[in-house]
Amino acid sequence: MLQEELKELAAPILDKVRAHPFWSGLRDGSLPGESLAHFVEQDTGYLLPSYARGLARAAAAARGDEYTALLGRSITGTLEARDKLREAYGSLAGELGTPALDPEAAVDPAAHAHSSFFQAATATSFAAGFGALLPMVWFNYQVSNDLLERHTSGSRYAPWIEIYHPGEGYGYAVKAFMGVADRLGEELSGAERAELVDHFAISTRYEWAFAEAAWSRPSWPF
Template identity: 65%
Template sequence: MLQEELMEIRDPLLRKVQDHPFWSGLRDGSLPGEALARFVQQDTGFLLPAYARALARCAAAAPDDADTLLLGQSVVGTLTARDRLRRAYTTLAGELGLPELQAGLPADPATQAHASFFAAASARSFYAGVGALLPMVWFNAEVSDNLRRDAAPGSRYLPWIEVYHPGDSYGYAVRAFLDMVDRAGESCSARERQLIVEQFSISVRYEWAFAECCIRQPSWPV
């Protein structure tokens, strides 16, 4: 199955992402509040909307109606999650001593590159698009499970970790996405299959780059 090949590519990067100071800082409570605010602003303001639009392009290009349905439902789920995370952060900001979200902040260069990658891959073909989109849903499940399971007792961010987790039913969505990728890998040409792998290999690196940009605020030229 194609997902087994992709898992071999994913696992080394997943471990690095989970050990990144952004995610480890959430687990042990040491993450600066400004970094979490930056994550929420970049994620909900730019990355999740770009991901939803890329899902919609892939839904329109999907060769199978079942895949169109899954990807269309994922568009709704992504935008709903975007709104839920912003509301949750606003609710918890005072309790956790976090900065308020600011209007009008620009996209970080790494966020802009990540969003542009989603747009380009999904415009190229269905196969390029699903390869690019799979890491976000897969990493989200693994990282949020790791946060909830391994968070230090008494961590400052326990309330946020709980609301950030997409819920136990999210595992069904991940498995459906992986099943779709396996079906695509079996029915497509050798070149299209390689395209899935190539785009996936690029996309997993963006998962690390996004955590990096959230913890290291860019210095904007005057």
């Protein structure tokens, strides 16, 4: 099954992402508050809206109604998650001792590149677009579960971790996306299948880059 191939391909980077100082700092409470604020600004201000638009383009290019329906539901879910996270951060910032969000925060280079990749991949083909979009679903599920299971109880960011987790029902969406990957693995030509896998592999690296940017908080030099 294609999903097993993709999971094996993603495993080394997923391990690096979970071990990254951004996520480990969230688990134990040592993460600087500025890093969490930067993450939320970039995630809710740029990455999640770009992901939703990528889902929309992929849904329009899908070859089957069941694929369009799944991606269409995910558009709504992504934008609702964006709003939930931004509102929750605003409510928790005082308790967490983190900075207020900057409503005019500029996109950082990593978020710009990640968002541009979604746009380019989904404009290329359905196979390329689906491959590019899939890691965000898979990594979010794995990372948020890891945060919930391994965070230090009572630590600084425990309330945020509870909010950040998308809920048990998210597992059904992940299972549906992986099921689509398996069906596409049988339906696509060899070249299309390779295109999906290649874009999936590139997109997994953007997941690490986004965590690194939240940790280091880069900005444009001009």
